[in-house]
Amino acid sequence: MKVLIEYYDKDVLKNIVAPLTLRPDKVIYLYDRGMEDMNVFRSLHNCFQKSMPHVIVEHYPVDISSVEKLRAATCRVVERYGGENCTLELTGGSELMMIAGYKAGMETGIRMVHTDLVQRCITDIETDEKIADTVTLTLENFIDAKGACFMGESHRPPRPEKYESINKMAQYLFRHLKEWKPTCSWLQTVASRGLPHELHIESRREIHMKSGRPVAPDDGVLMEFQENGFIENLELEKNWIQFDFCTMEDKQYGINYGVWLELYVYVAADSSGVFDDVKLGTMIDWDAYDGLKIGGNEIDVMLMDDSLPVFISCKLRDADTAALNELLIAKKRLGGWFSKGVIVTYSREKQEKTGTYERCKELGLEMLDERDILAPDFRERLVRTIREHDLVNLKWKKV
Numbered sequence: 165m166k167v168l169i170e171y172y173d174k175d176v177l178k179n180i181v182a183p184l185t186l187r188p189d190k191v192i193y194l195y196d197r198g199m200e201d202m203n204v205f206r207s208l209h210n211c212f213q214k215s216m217p218h219v220i221v222e223h224y225p226v227d228i229s230s231v232e233k234l235r236a237a238t239c240r241v242v243e244r245y246g247g248e249n250c251t252l253e254l255t256g257g258s259e260l261m262m263i264a265g266y267k268a269g270m271e272t273g274i275r276m277v278h279t280d281l282v283q284r285c286i287t288d289i290e291t292d293e294k295i296a297d298t299v300t301l302t303l304e305n306f307i308d309a310k311g312a313c314f315m316g317e318s319h320r321p322p323r324p325e326k327y328e329s330i331n332k333m334a335q336y337l338f339r340h341l342k343e344w345k346p347t348c349s350w351l352q353t354v355a356s357r358g359l360p361h362e363l364h365i366e367s368r369r370e371i372h373m374k375s376g377r378p379v380a381p382d383d384g385v386l387m388e389f390q391e392n393g394f395i396e397n398l399e400l401e402k403n404w405i406q407f408d409f410c411t412m413e414d415k416q417y418g419i420n421y422g423v424w425l426e427l428y429v430y431v432a433a434d435s436s437g438v439f440d441d442v443k444l445g446t447m448i449d450w451d452a453y454d455g456l457k458i459g460g461n462e463i464d465v466m467l468m469d470d471s472l473p474v475f476i477s478c479k480l481r482d483a484d485t486a487a488l489n490e491l492l493i494a495k496k497r498l499g500g501w502f503s504k505g506v507i508v509t510y511s512r513e514k515q516e517k518t519g520t521y522e523r524c525k526e527l528g529l530e531m532l533d534e535r536d537i538l539a540p541d542f543r544e545r546l547v548r549t550i551r552e553h554d555l556v557n558l559k560w561k562k563v
Contacts, residue, residue, distance in 0.1 A: 166188060166189045166190065166245070166249040166250070167188060167189065167190045167191075167192060167245045167249050167250045167251070168182065168183055168186055168188035168190070168191050168192070168250075168251050168253060169192050169194070169238065169241055169242070169250055169251065169252045169253065170182065170183070170191060170192065170193050170194070170253050170256060171193070171194055171195075171253075171254075171256050171257025171258075171261040171262075171265060172193045172194065172195035172196070172199075172204075172223070172256060172257065173255075173256030173257055174500060175256070175500035175501055175502055176306060176309045176310055176498075176499070176500055177281060177301075177471075177472075177499070177500065177502040178255050178256035178279070178281075178502075179193075179208060179256055179309065180208065180211055180212075180301070180305060180309050181255075181279050181281065181298050181299070181301070181471075182253045182255065182277070182279050182286060182298075183208075183212055183216075183219075184211075184212065184215065184299045184301070184305065185279075185286055185296050185297075185298045185299045186251070186277075186286065186295075186296065187215075187216055187219075188219070188251070189218070189219065189220065190219070190220040190221075190222065190245075191208075191212065191219065191220070191221050191222070192221075192222045192223070192224065192241055193205060193208070193221070193222070193223040193224070194223075194224055194225075194226045194234070194237060194238065194241070194257075194261075195223055195224070195225060195226065196225070196226070196228045197225035197226060197227060197228075199225070202223075203311050203453055204311065205221055205223045206311070206453065207308060207309055207310060207311035207452075208221055208309055209221040210308045210309075210311075211305055211308035211309040214304075214308070224237065224241070228257075228258055228260060228261060229260070230260075231260050231263050231264045231267070232264075233264075234260060234261055234264030234265070234268075235264040235265075235267045235268045235271070238252070238264060238265055238268035238269075239268050239271060239272055242268065242272045242274055243272075247272045247273055247274045250272075250274045250275075251274065251275045251276075251277055252265055252268070252269050252274055252275070252276045252277070253276075253277050253278070253279065253286075254266065254269075254276055254277070254278050254289060255278055255279040255281075266289075269289075275288065275290075276288070276289040276290065277289060277295060279298065281298075281502065284297060284298045284470070284471070285297050285298060286298060298471070299471075300440070300470075300471050301468065301471035301472075302440065302441055302468060303441040303443065303466060303467075303468055303473060304441075306473050306498050306499060307448065307498070310450075310497070310498055311450075311451060311452055311453060312448050312449060312450045312451070312452055312498070313448070313449050313452040314446065314447070314448060314449075315447040315448060315449050316447055317443065317444055317445045317446055317447065318445035318446075318447060318462050319413075319416060319417075319420075319423055319426070319427075319444055319445040320413050320416075320444075321430065321434075321442075321443070321444045322413065322427065322430075322431070324434075324435070326393075327431045327434075327435055329392040329393050329394070330392075330424075330427050330428065330431050331428065331431060332392050333388065333389065333392045333394065333424070334424045334425070334427060334428040335428075335538075336385075336388050336392075337385070337424050338424075338425075338428075338510065338537060338538060339538075340382070340384070340385060341480070341510070343382035343384060343385050344382070344385055344421070345421065346379050346380065346381065346382065347381040347382045347385045347386065348418075348419065348420070348421040349373060349379045350367075350371065350379050350380060350381040351365070351381065351418050351419045352419045353371055353373050353374075353379065354366075354367040354371065355415065355418075355419050361412065363408050363409045363410075363411075363412070363415060364406070364407075364408050365395075365405075365406060365407055365408070365409065366404070366405065366406035366407075367404075367405060367406075368403060368404060368405075369381070369401075369402070369403050369404060369405055370403075381405065383400050386398060386400065386405070386407065387400075389418065390407070393410060394409065394410060394414040394417065394418060395407045395408060395409055395410060395414065395418070396408050396410055421480065422478070422479070422480040422481075423445075424480065425478040425479070425480045425508060425510060425537070426444060426445065426464045426465060426478045427444070428537070428542075429464070429465050429476055429478050429508050429546065430442060430444045430465050432542055432543040432546050433465060433467055433476075433543075433546060433547075435543065436543055436546070436547050438469070438547050438551075439467040439468060439469055439474070439550075440467065440468040440469075441466075441467055441468040442465070442466075442467040443463075443465070443466045443467065444464075444465060445462055445463075445464065446462065446463045446466045447462055447463075448463065448498075450497065463475055463476075463477075463494055464476055464477055464478040465478065469504065469550055469551070472499065472502055472503060472504060473495075473498055473499040473503045473504070474503070474504045474505075474506065474550055475491060475494050475495050475498075475499075475503065475504070475505045475506070476505075476506045476507070476508060477490065477491040477505070477506070477507045477508070478507075478508045478509075479507065479508070479509040479510065479511075480510045481509070481510060481511065482509065482511040482513065482520070483507055483509040483511060483513055483520050483524070483531070484520060485520065485523060487507060487509075488507065488520070488523060488524055488527055488529060491505045491507055491529060492505060492527050492529065495529075504530070504550060505527075505528070505529040505530070506529065506530045506531070506532065506546075506549060506550060507524060507529060507530070507531050507532075508531075508532045508533075508536075508537065508546075509531065509532070509533055509534075510533070510534050510537060511533055511534055512533055512534055512535070513531060513533050514531050514532070514533040514535070514536075515533060515534070515535055530549050530550070532545060532546065532549060
């Protein structure tokens with residue numbers, strides 16, 4: 165295929181699936197002449213170039229309020245490149261664009277195709293013949309197409325051989341949050357007094373935080389850390405405690421109160437074998453072209469489910485409206501309507517059908533709460549929540 169004609173759409177999925185699948189030499193976008201940000205086409209070119217290094221991306225403004233002007237603009241593009249060289253893809257854009265595109269296609273006789281985002285295939289509009297199954301997208305495809313870039317991870321993902329230990333430790337901490345909170349505060353305070361890369365910890369049992377409040381760790385929590393291989397050489401004396409973190413990652417996990425829910429969700433998602441591109445603590449620079457490296461809000465767990473991005477927010481406490489809004493913004497910013505958001509909160513929001521839970525449903529987000537987190541089949545519940553949410557939303561969007 166030489167030239168693929170597209171109608172630009174606000175949803176990134178509609179802009180990238182057909183080009184990445186059909187791999188044309190040139191992609192031409194017709195877009196609303198009222199658009200001001202031309203960096204979107206630079207971003208699309210960057211997205212395509214990684215798998216099609218010689219691809220050319222062009223874009224032309226059109227009056228999207230007139231079917232006749234849209235039809236004429238499409239016909240001019242076809243005339244310029246020759247009908248035998250062009251394919252018109254009718255998936256993105258407004259309703260008027262679809263009408264104008266079909267009229268132009270019938271007039272010029274070029275091939276017209278449609279991308280079915282539910283069945284994940286591209287078909288010929290005139291014959292209903294399946295041309296190709298759509299490619300499997302990666303998180304990088306979405307990031308590139310939105311003009312963003314990864315800035316790294318706030319926490320290094322654990323190795324698979326560590327998954328069992330993380331699950332055991334996390335489950336223990338979830339059931340002993342009352343003891344974990346002061347223990348974490350003690351660990352944070354003591355660790356801050358040493359060198360950043362120092363693994364050895366030793367201190368009086370009771371210390372004072374910067375606020376002046378006394379704090380002491382729970383022996384049971386520390387012994388559980390040693391039992392699961394996160395610390396070693398633990399010595400518990402009446403007024404003194406010392407031990408060594410096994411690795412720097414273990415130290416980072418040990419001084420972060422909420423990371424254990426993020427780890428627990430990450431391990432469940434990654435070990436399920438169902439999802440692709442599972443990432444932990446992802447930082448994203450939402451504008452890769454402004455010359456500044458500025459990260460937006462951290463996304464706790466990010467993954468791909470059959471070419472659709474999923475955002476998971478983890479809260480080792482009650483959820484609130486701010487947490488829902490933060491998740492919704494990230495979801496819309498990267499994947500648009502064709503993405504999913506799940507909040508995992510150690511609370512009883514869903515069980516008690518609180519206002520926050522009702523708001524979560526109104527926003528099209530899914531929620532897992534304390535009962536789900538503590539369930540032996542948490543991994544299956546997570547997978548089911550993402551997959552069922554996916555099916556319902558995509559069927560609705562198709563209609």
